[in-house]
Amino acid sequence: MESVDMKSPCVKCSKGCGITTCNGCQQAYCIDHFNQHRQELAIEVESLDQKHDLFRNNLDRKFTEHPLLLQINQWQQDAVNTIQMIAETARTLLRKLLDQTKNEIEKSIKNLADELRSSRECDDYTEIDIKKWTGQLRMLRKTIESPPTILITENETLVMPLISVHNQASTFATENFANHTATVENSTHPSERFDQIVGKAITSEECRVITCNTWFVSYPTIYGSGRYSSGAHRLDYQIEKIGNSPIFFGITSSLESVRDNDENATSIHG
Ligand SMILES: [Zn+2]
Ligand SMILES: [Zn+2]
Incomplete structure (x- = not known):
């Protein structure tokens, strides 16, 4: 005041x-x-x-x-539903086949029992009948004990879309947030490129373009590839797109170790 x-x-x-x-x-x-x-x-x-x-x-x-989580949940539910439906169909079919076999055996047992009873009532059986009935009983036992003729095959392909999650970092950055995009242009050093990155930034076009997402809390530091010991050098950068935070251009000694948050560095000039 x-x-x-x-x-x-x-x-x-x-x-x-x-x-x-x-x-x-x-x-x-x-x-x-x-x-x-x-x-x-x-x-x-x-x-x-x-x-x-x-x-x-x-x-x-x-x-x-997140809607993508809901999408995964939905996919899981659909997949579970599909598998449950296939399992239920297989169970129903198997039950039908097992019942059919059981009914056939029960019918044969009943026929044999009827024949035995009537022969005993009439008292008209001989060794030939006994041999026949013994054979029939052995056959029935064999039917039960022998391995089932029903098979489960797993060679049918289940047509179900598989999902996976991909991080499209560059698309994400471009579409949602303000970015800085800078390009190395017409410099006296055409071999100059963006080189080491500390933090989050994406290079493209053979490291001549750098895009960084200003949404992230910590600012990235991007180093150039060239090392200059004496003389005057011109490095031109074109800012293609500017975000909502400041951009700092400067020079530093190559003897300094690469680090984060270079705004606090004492030996940086720009
Ligand atoms: Zn005021
Ligand atoms: Zn007043």
């Missing part, structure tokens, strides 16, 4: 003299209206804080209830 010319009236009431100026808006206020101005700012900050909280909650929800 600084005192102002006594002639400057308060911007709010024009009656009292502005005795103080707000450093932010450069307006003069009387003491009452200055306090009121401060309160208005406090309300604004409070509302910003609430908006921030809201954004934070939305962010959490957006990432935990």
Whole structure:
């Protein structure tokens, strides 16, 4: 706060003299209206804080209830449904075949029992009949004990789309957030390229173009490939697209180790 010319009236009431100026808006206020101005700012900050909280909650929800997660869930459900349907169809068919075999055996047993009973009642059986019945019984036992004639084959191909997740980092960056794109252009050193990257950035066109996503909290540091020990050198960069954070161009010693957050480095010039 600084005192102002006594002639400057308060911007709010024009009656009292502005005795103080707000450093932010450069307006003069009387003491009452200055306090009121401060309160208005406090309300604004409070509302910003609430908006921030809201954004934070939305962010959490957006990432935990991501539509792609729902897509994977749906795929899983569809796949499970398909497999359950195939298994149920196979079970139904197998039950039908097993019942059919069981019915045939039961029918044969009943026929044999009927024949035995009637022969005993008539008392007209001979060794030939006994031999025949023994043979029939052996055959039935063999039918039960022998391995089943039903087979399960697994050679049919199940046509089901398989899914996988890919990170299309460059597309993601281009479509959703403001980027910086810089290109090495017409320099006196045509071999100059973007070289080592600390942080998140993508090179393209044989390392002549660099794109970095300014959405990420930490800024990437991108080093050029050339090393220059003396003389004047011209390196031209064309900024094709500028994001909403500053770009810094500078030179540093190649003896300095590559590091993150070079804005704090003492030996960088630019
Ligand atoms: Zn102000
Ligand atoms: Zn006033």
